[in-house]
Amino acid sequence: MTKTILITGGAGFIGSHLCEKLLSEGNNVICLDNFFTGSKRNIEHLLGLKNFELIRHDIVEPILIEADEIYNLACPASPVHYQYNAIKTIKTSVIGVTNMLGLAKRAKAKILQASTSEVYGDPLMHPQKEEYWGNVNPIGIRSCYDEGKRVAETLMMDYHRQHCVQIKIMRIFNTYGPRMAENDGRVVSNFIVQALKGEDITIYGDGSQTRSFCYVDDLVRGMVTLMEKDHFTGPVNIGNDSEYTVLELAEMIKEFTGSKSKIVHKPLPSDDPVKRRPDLTLAGKELHYKPAVPIHEGLNKTIKYFKTVL
Numbered sequence: 036m037t038k039t040i041l042i043t044g045g046a047g048f049i050g051s052h053l054c055e056k057l058l059s060e061g062n063n064v065i066c067l068d069n070f071f072t073g074s075k076r077n078i079e080h081l082l083g084l085k086n087f088e089l090i091r092h093d094i095v096e097p098i099l100i101e102a103d104e105i106y107n108l109a110c111p112a113s114p115v116h117y118q119y120n121a122i123k124t125i126k127t128s129v130i131g132v133t134n135m136l137g138l139a140k141r142a143k144a145k146i147l148q149a150s151t152s153e154v155y156g157d158p159l160m161h162p163q164k165e166e167y168w169g170n171v172n173p174i175g176i177r178s179c180y181d182e183g184k185r186v187a188e189t190l191m192m193d194y195h196r197q198h199c200v201q202i203k204i205m206r207i208f209n210t211y212g213p214r215m216a217e218n219d220g221r222v223v224s225n226f227i228v229q230a231l232k233g234e235d236i237t238i239y240g241d242g243s244q245t246r247s248f249c250y251v252d253d254l255v256r257g258m259v260t261l262m263e264k265d266h267f268t269g270p271v272n273i274g275n276d277s278e279y280t281v282l283e284l285a286e287m288i289k290e291f292t293g294s295k296s297k298i299v300h301k302p303l304p305s306d307d308p309v310k311r312r313p314d315l316t317l318a319g320k321e322l323h324y325k326p327a328v329p330i331h332e333g334l335n336k337t338i339k340y341f342k343t344v345l
């Protein structure tokens with residue numbers, strides 16, 4: 036049976052790859068986006084397909100649609116963008132997620148929420164397991180995003196317990212790849228764009244903070260597997276568990292681009308997590324998930340993409 040799948044945030048970086056994958060599997064895809072950080076360019080190659088539909092809409096407003104599955108990705112993901120209008124960001128995760136859960140309940144659709152490693156905040160447990168409740172500042176500049184995503188998880192669980200909605204909670208760790216926005220502000224896109232333009236590579240702080248970077252194809256595969264898995268709600272971590280310091284990342288990108296850019300240091304933003312690496316044991320056990328794309332391969336594909344857009 037052909038499924039109809041709603042992807043909110045479908046014109047964004049991860050969403051556009053997910054649209055492609057689900058279309059290639061023969062589904063009808065409805066891509067819904069308010070184009071805050073997403074762009075038509077990300078999905079323009081899909082616009083002519085008969086099983087693809089695009090709706091400009093903001094999930095903070097209710098909408099009536101029929102769908103079998105909902106992937107709720109709508110939410111700005113980079114600190115620069117989610118802090119631009121912090122109140123709108125938290126509304127997207129609270130009112131927006133409530134709207135999507137209401138839709139799932141009425142349409143009897145399965146719903147997957149794109150949660151985040153940010154629910155762990157500046158973690159005191161390393162690597163981060165799903166049982167860890169996190170160390171999040173409720174009143175800081177990252178709170179609109181972190182606390183918003185935590186409430187989104189709460190809403191998902193409550194709709195599941197109270198209304199038996201079939202839910203999936205996926206905690207996404209730093210993901211990168213083609214179609215990240217050039218002005219996105221996240222570390223991988225910033226460093227690649229700076230290296231290719233010969234501008235200074237801006238490390239915030241001393242660069243000893245760590246992140247674990249997942250190539251978008253691995254992440255999207257994990258996402259679809261989670262949606263298909265019966266009787267498993269998560270939360271489950273999905274990402275790549277190879278951990279690098281931000282300085283190591285800058286040096287790799289300098290080397291892979293052959294750039295002569297200088298590495299410079301800028302002040303570290305407040306509440307910037309010191310370290311982050313997913314424990315992927317649960318994803319391995321429940322979803323047989325294992326990231327396949329090593330960092331040099333993923334970075335080179337992303338560099339190739341940015342060379343074509345710059």
Ligand code: NAD
Nearest residue numbers: 044047048049069071072073093094109110112207209210
């Ligand atoms: P992105 O900014 O490229 O995509 C988000 C999309 O949502 C954009 O197309 C944007 O226009 C749209 N959007 C934002 N607010 C909306 C609203 N109110 N209504 C409708 N559309 C709206 O970011 P991304 O990296 O593709 O992230 C996708 C999802 O994954 C987000 O929910 C994000 O929180 C989550 N996530 C991403 C990462 C990562 O490393 N990329 C990590 C953790 C979680």
Ligand code: UDP
Nearest residue numbers: 114220221222223225237238239244281307
């Ligand atoms: N970062 C950096 N230079 C940049 C952009 C980001 O050093 O130009 C750092 C940032 O301070 C953080 C890490 O890189 O320590 C990852 O930042 P990003 O915004 O990509 O993701 P998040 O902090 O949400 O994991």
